[in-house]
Amino acid sequence: MSGVDKPTDPAALRAEIATTRAELGHTIEALAAKTDVKARAQDAAGQVTGAAREKLGAVRNQAADLTGAVADKASSAAATVRHAVRDADLPAMVRRPVPLAALVLGTVAVGLAIYLLRRRRS
Known part of the structure; x- marks a missing residue:
């Protein structure tokens, strides 16, 4: 300013x-x-x-x-x-693997049950 x-x-x-x-x-x-x-x-x-x-x-x-x-x-x-x-052109078990998987799982379950029962008895 x-x-x-x-x-x-x-x-x-x-x-x-x-x-x-x-x-x-x-x-x-x-x-x-x-x-x-x-x-x-x-x-x-x-x-x-x-x-x-x-x-x-x-x-x-x-x-x-x-x-x-x-x-x-x-x-x-x-x-x-x-x-x-x-x-x-495949077999039915291959085309639908779910029944095959169920069969395998069932077999494993039965085998495991037998193994556990035998183990328990001895």
């Missing part, structure tokens, strides 16, 4: 002083914020955390999409294999 534009009216002087005080207050607040290392670090950490959460959400969505696509392809491949096995 130069000497030429100084107001001479007391009300104008008070208004200019109030404006200068307000500007000075804003400047001091800005300087204090810059020197508050803890607050700046917390602010930066909050920004990084927010960015990481956004990235995590995007990755989760992408993984969910890929999982759905893989599941669709797997079920399609399984259906193709089922049709190929059903249409192939």
Whole structure:
């Protein structure tokens, strides 16, 4: 401020002083914020955390999409294999492995029962 534009009216002087005080207050607040290392670090950490959460959400969505696509392809491949096995000229036990597995499991269970009974008697 130069000497030429100084107001001479007391009300104008008070208004200019109030404006200068307000500007000075804003400047001091800005300087204090810059020197508050803890607050700046917390602010930066909050920004990084927010960015990481956004990235995590995007990755989760992408993984969910890929999982759905893989599941669709797997079920399609399984259906193709089922049709190929059903249409192939194979024995019934091979075409339907569930009865074969049940037969094997039953045989193992009977064998285990006999083993345990003999062990208990001796």
